[in-house]
Amino acid sequence: MKIEENIPIAKITTMRLGGNARYVITIENEEDVAEAYNFAEEKKLPVYVLGCGSNIIGRDGGFDGVILINKIKGMGEHTKEDEGAIQLYAYSGELLDDFVCYSTKLGYSGIEALSAVPGTVGAAPVQNVGAYGQDISQTLVSVRAYDTKKKEFVELEKDELDLSYRHSIFNSGKEIGRYFITRIIVEVKRGELQPPFYNSLQKYLDEHDIHEYSPETIRKAVRAVREAKLPDPEEIASSGSFFKNVYLKTDKEIKAAEAAGIPVWDGGKIPSGWLIENAGLKGQVFHGMRVSDKASLVLINESARNYADLDAARNEIIERVREKFGYTLEQEPMELGK
Ligand SMILES: Cc1cc2nc3c(=O)[nH]c(=O)nc-3n(C[C@H](O)[C@H](O)[C@H](O)COP(=O)(O)OP(=O)(O)OC[C@H]3O[C@@H](n4cnc5c(N)ncnc54)[C@H](O)[C@@H]3O)c2cc1C
Numbered sequence: 001m002k003i004e005e006n007i008p009i010a011k012i013t014t015m016r017l018g019g020n021a022r023y024v025i026t027i028e029n030e031e032d033v034a035e036a037y038n039f040a041e042e043k044k045l046p047v048y049v050l051g052c053g054s055n056i057i058g059r060d061g062g063f064d065g066v067i068l069i070n071k072i073k074g075m076g077e078h079t080k081e082d083e084g085a086i087q088l089y090a091y092s093g094e095l096l097d098d099f100v101c102y103s104t105k106l107g108y109s110g111i112e113a114l115s116a117v118p119g120t121v122g123a124a125p126v127q128n129v130g131a132y133g134q135d136i137s138q139t140l141v142s143v144r145a146y147d148t149k150k151k152e153f154v155e156l157e158k159d160e161l162d163l164s165y166r167h168s169i170f171n172s173g174k175e176i177g178r179y180f181i182t183r184i185i186v187e188v189k190r191g192e193l194q195p196p197f198y199n200s201l202q203k204y205l206d207e208h209d210i211h212e213y214s215p216e217t218i219r220k221a222v223r224a225v226r227e228a229k230l231p232d233p234e235e236i237a238s239s240g241s242f243f244k245n246v247y248l249k250t251d252k253e254i255k256a257a258e259a260a261g262i263p264v265w266d267g268g269k270i271p272s273g274w275l276i277e278n279a280g281l282k283g284q285v286f287h288g289m290r291v292s293d294k295a296s297l298v299l300i301n302e303s304a305r306n307y308a309d310l311d312a313a314r315n316e317i318i319e320r321v322r323e324k325f326g327y328t329l330e331q332e333p334m335e336l337g338k
Pocket of ligand 1: 014048049050051052053054055056070092117118119120121122123124126127128129130131170171179180181182230231232233238239240241334
């Protein structure tokens with residue numbers, strides 16, 4: 001267990017903003033988890049769990065607490081294959097993309113559309129990671145976690161996690177911060193997915209005359225589609241999609257949106273990228289933050305000096321979209337520090 005002091009949050013998050021964290025502890029196995037929480041308790045400091053920091057934005061005042069960086073590794077078969085279905089496990093510090101690669105190489109489908117989503121396996125249930133028509137709730141069986149209330153490891157079944165769009169008990173409600181996820185189990189199946197696929201993925205498959213939908217083929221296609229439009233966090237500072245899509249709840253709202261010429265998908269979803277683009281903001285720079293010209297939902301930190309710049313940029317974008325369309329965009333990444 002490695003303990004470091006006064007580490008900039010900017011260095012451990014992909015948006016590359018934020019002041020210092022008092023302590024940063026690297027967690028390499030389950031024993032480290034309990035030990036790290038004890039360390040924080042002795043120092044009377046709050047704890048925050050991080051994977052790759054690709055969905056967290058650091059604030060300028062820093063974090064007077066202990067950040068646990070999760071590097072717990074390992075993956076394998078949890079059950080034997082039975083009638084084409086198998087349960088696979090991954091420890092939470094594995095990269096989600098490596099787990100997807102492991103599953104598709106074995107010929108199983110169920111998580112291939114999550115290829116190249118940045119971040120760790122452990123963060124996947126937190127916001128119910130989703131892409132190209134799949135999300136982790138569709139295959140997740142259970143989660144193993146350190147319960148800081150009971151001070152022991154527990155198994156949580158999927159039904160206990162309240163998973164929905166970008167939502168779970170880990171990021172919403174009274175249990176926030178209670179669990180350190182150490183392992184997940186998913187159930188995947190042999191066989192091909194059936195078209196039609198998510199719009200941009202289907203377009204890519206059609207354009208490349210691909211009619212064989214093995215997990216490996218879909219993985220490759222998803223990676224190609226993503227590469228063409230999403231920034232690589234190693235090279236470009238961003239948190240991926242900065243705003244959540246807008247979800248309409250009533251028929252009246254849907255009819256009003258459609259009457260105004262706004263696209264409504266899947267019975268109620270307005271793509272926020274469309275709203276931003278059609279408010280004329282695509283490619284524009286606000287306070288050092290660029291609205292990506294390839295994917296309008298993505299904000300890129302080109303030259304923001306601090307969180308305050310991002311804050312100003314976000315408010316301007318939200319205001320411009322509200323003025324034009326009447327919808328208030330909500331931020332997707334969480335924030336850390338004061
Ligand atoms: C370029 C880019 C593209 C992206 N594309 C997508 C996409 O297509 N779909 C999508 O859903 N997301 C996407 N994201 C967001 C991000 O990849 C996901 O949210 C991912 O799950 C974050 O993983 P992480 O390890 O970086 O988590 P972090 O950002 O480190 O943490 C995210 C949250 O999870 C909590 N957490 C992390 N690990 C644990 C753990 N072990 N136990 C308990 N809590 C934990 C943290 O406390 C925090 O609240 C994208 C991000 C970028 C930068």
